Amino acid sequence: MLETVLTILKGALEEGLVYATMALGVYITYKILDFPDLSVDGTFPLGAAITAMLITKGVSPILSLLISFAAGALAGMLTGIIHVKFKVRDLLAGIIVMTALYSINLRITGGKANVPIFTKETIFNNAFFGKMPKAVQPYLGLAVLFFIVLLMKFLLDRYLKTKSGYLLRAVGDNETVVTSLAKDKGTIKIIGLAIANAFVALSGSVYAQKSGFFDIYSGTGTMVMGLASVIIGINLFKKVSFMKATSAVVLGSIVYKICVAIAISLGLETSDLKLITAVLFFIILVVSNDRKRRAKGNA
Amino acid sequence: MLELMEISKYYNPGTVNEMCLFHNFNLSIREEDFVSVVGSNGSGKTSMLNIICGSIPIDRGRIVINDTEITNMPEFRRQRRIGRVYQNPAMGTCPNMTILENMSLADNKGKAFNLGKGTNRKRIEYYQESLRTLGLGLEDKLEVPVGSLSGGQRQAMALLMVTMTPIEFLILDEHTAALDPKTAELIMELTDKIVKEKHLTTIMVTHNLRYAVAYGNRLIMMHQGEVIFDASEETKKNLAIDDVLNKFNEISVECGN
Numbered sequence: 001m002l003e004t005v006l007t008i009l010k011g012a013l014e015e016g017l018v019y020a021t022m023a024l025g026v027y028i029t030y031k032i033l034d035f036p037d038l039s040v041d042g043t044f045p046l047g048a049a050i051t052a053m054l055i056t057k058g059v060s061p062i063l064s065l066l067i068s069f070a071a072g073a074l075a076g077m078l079t080g081i082i083h084v085k086f087k088v089r090d091l092l093a094g095i096i097v098m099t100a101l102y103s104i105n106l107r108i109t110g111g112k113a114n115v116p117i118f119t120k121e122t123i124f125n126n127a128f129f130g131k132m133p134k135a136v137q138p139y140l141g142l143a144v145l146f147f148i149v150l151l152m153k154f155l156l157d158r159y160l161k162t163k164s165g166y167l168l169r170a171v172g173d174n175e176t177v178v179t180s181l182a183k184d185k186g187t188i189k190i191i192g193l194a195i196a197n198a199f200v201a202l203s204g205s206v207y208a209q210k211s212g213f214f215d216i217y218s219g220t221g222t223m224v225m226g227l228a229s230v231i232i233g234i235n236l237f238k239k240v241s242f243m244k245a246t247s248a249v250v251l252g253s254i255v256y257k258i259c260v261a262i263a264i265s266l267g268l269e270t271s272d273l274k275l276i277t278a279v280l281f282f283i284i285l286v287v288s289n290d291r292k293r294r295a296k297g298n299a
Numbered sequence: 300m301l302e303l304m305e306i307s308k309y310y311n312p313g314t315v316n317e318m319c320l321f322h323n324f325n326l327s328i329r330e331e332d333f334v335s336v337v338g339s340n341g342s343g344k345t346s347m348l349n350i351i352c353g354s355i356p357i358d359r360g361r362i363v364i365n366d367t368e369i370t371n372m373p374e375f376r377r378q379r380r381i382g383r384v385y386q387n388p389a390m391g392t393c394p395n396m397t398i399l400e401n402m403s404l405a406d407n408k409g410k411a412f413n414l415g416k417g418t419n420r421k422r423i424e425y426y427q428e429s430l431r432t433l434g435l436g437l438e439d440k441l442e443v444p445v446g447s448l449s450g451g452q453r454q455a456m457a458l459l460m461v462t463m464t465p466i467e468f469l470i471l472d473e474h475t476a477a478l479d480p481k482t483a484e485l486i487m488e489l490t491d492k493i494v495k496e497k498h499l500t501t502i503m504v505t506h507n508l509r510y511a512v513a514y515g516n517r518l519i520m521m522h523q524g525e526v527i528f529d530a531s532e533e534t535k536k537n538l539a540i541d542d543v544l545n546k547f548n549e550i551s552v553e554c555g556n
Contacts (some may be wrong), residue, residue: 159414166404166417173393177401180391180461181408182379198489 010142012261015059016254017145018207021152021227023233023253024227024246025199028156029154031234031245033172033192038094038223039079042101043072043197045219048104052115060124065205072201073194075101080190100217105216115214122209141210148206153246155203159195168192200226221277228281229253235288256280301468301500306350306360318437320346321524324360327410333501337362337508337543339550342521344504348472351502352426353377361524364467366478379409382461382499384454386473391457398437398456401445402426429459451482455489462493469494471503475510483507487514508543518543520552 005261020045029037048067054064075097083093109115121127124141132140171178171188178185200222208214233252237243263276306324311317320343328334338344351362353374362370368375384391392401392535403418406426423441430438433455437448445453454474462469471490475483492516494501505511511518518535520528520543528546530538 161417162414163407163412163417164414166400167412168391170395170404173395176390177393179375180378180383181404182375184375184411
């Protein structure tokens with residue numbers, strides 16, 4: 001009994017960490033920029049598709065991570081440009097990019113909705129790990145995930161403390177201040193969306209390498225999952241004053257996956273996953289009272 | 300020197316609701332002038348400020364600041380030379396960022412917002428020093444989010460922030476209107492002090508006739524998109540609140556109020 005619980009917990013922990021980088025991306029758009037960014041549903045599988053194809057072609061798994069990151073940034077920039085330069089509403093700008101990415105992702109994989117990379121070398125499955133003692137091998141995946149998530153969280157924390165990071169926070173907080181600092185608020189939003197979607201695509205790349213395949217449908221519901229993680233994390237840990245919001249988001253992602261794991265262990269099918277996601281998200285929104293969008297411009 | 304030349308601005312042009320706000324409007328403001336602008340609601344005071352700042356486009360005319368034409372310059376670029384304080388105290392600061400972070404942002408205006416540290420530790424003392432001049436005790440609350448401050452405290456910070464870096468024009472858009480009388484007094488005194496210290500050219504829109512008469516060296520009254528009364532230095536010195544009030548009554552009678 002205890003063993004099954006531990007196995008479920010370890011699985012949930014791993015899943016939570018895979019998606020934690022994505023949740024950090026959603027945190028940037030939703031909490032910092034106050035921009036509900038749906039392009040996330042397209043950039044997550046974008047990272048996965050690029051990674052699956054690159055690894056199939058023999059490109060190094062780490063380089064695949066970086067290329068996915070860059071591709072995500074480009075896609076995010078596109079959402080930003082559509083919103084800022086062409087004045088399309090935030091939600092619709094995201095939907096445009098998300099829809100376009102569905103086809104683009106299929107183009108990248110040559111039309112295949114599924115690309116397996118089980119047999120290839122990845123950041124989780126490689127010759128170096130094979131040489132490690134048998135006892136530690138089951139935990140190497142967790143170690144890699146921890147490393148990636150902590151690195152990304154650290155980079156984001158550092159960025160938010162730079163001058164550029166200050167502007168990013170200011171634009172979500174009060175656009176007028178950014179204008180009065182003689183800065184173009186549109187450019188800052190584009191930069192923010194680029195960073196956020198880079199994080200999401202990187203998460204997609206990690207997902208593909210961890211699960212050993214690319215799946216065109218893996219993106220559906222990404223944004224909702226990310227939002228749920230952000231809201232759980234921030235509301236659960238807001239009383240813990242020493243904890244940064246980014247740490248809370250990472251923990252939120254893990255807590256969320258544990259909730260899902262519990263729901264499944266109670267007898268629900270994996271095909272019910274999206275329903276569980278939706279219901280959980282609904283409960284979280286109602287409980288956290290976060291369902292209304294913040295008023296813009298003033299506090 | 301700020302010049303508005305033959306400015307025309309229509310709302311809803313080409314429809315039955317077409318409304319002419321300005322028609323060949325001219326105004327020039329000399330360097331280091333402190334101009335108070337009064338006028339009834341809808342007289343075009345705030346629209347004039349919005350036109351100067353580039354918040355709303357104009358249909359005809361030219362705007363020139365110190366021999367540089369800025370008619371087609373986007374709003375954010377104009378703000379390099381202009382500092383603006385709004386009626387709503389929430390407009391000038393970032394509520395979720397701390398006092399220190401807000402001060403750092405303001406201090407960085409005109410410089411590159413790159414990957415350098417957001418807050419320069421060496422400047423903290425200077426920030427505390429300038430906050431101390433407000434006399435509101437904000438210098439000891441550097442880590443407090445601005446959102447938890449009162450309207451008066453925020454407005455004082457907003458004023459401090461827009462004047463921290465060198466600007467050529469200070470635009471005050473009824474910046475004491477949302478404050479209680481005592482705080483309004485404080486902000487007004489502070490404004491006067493900063494304007495004199497930094498030799499700023501200032502345009503202040505206000506509904507408070509006492510402030511309009513007491514502060515600045517020129518008073519303008521606007522009505523239906525035109526300047527109907529312009530008292531410069533000498534005239535203004537001898538101007539009493541009642542004179543301005545009488546002028547006000549005259550235009551109100553014309554309107555049938």
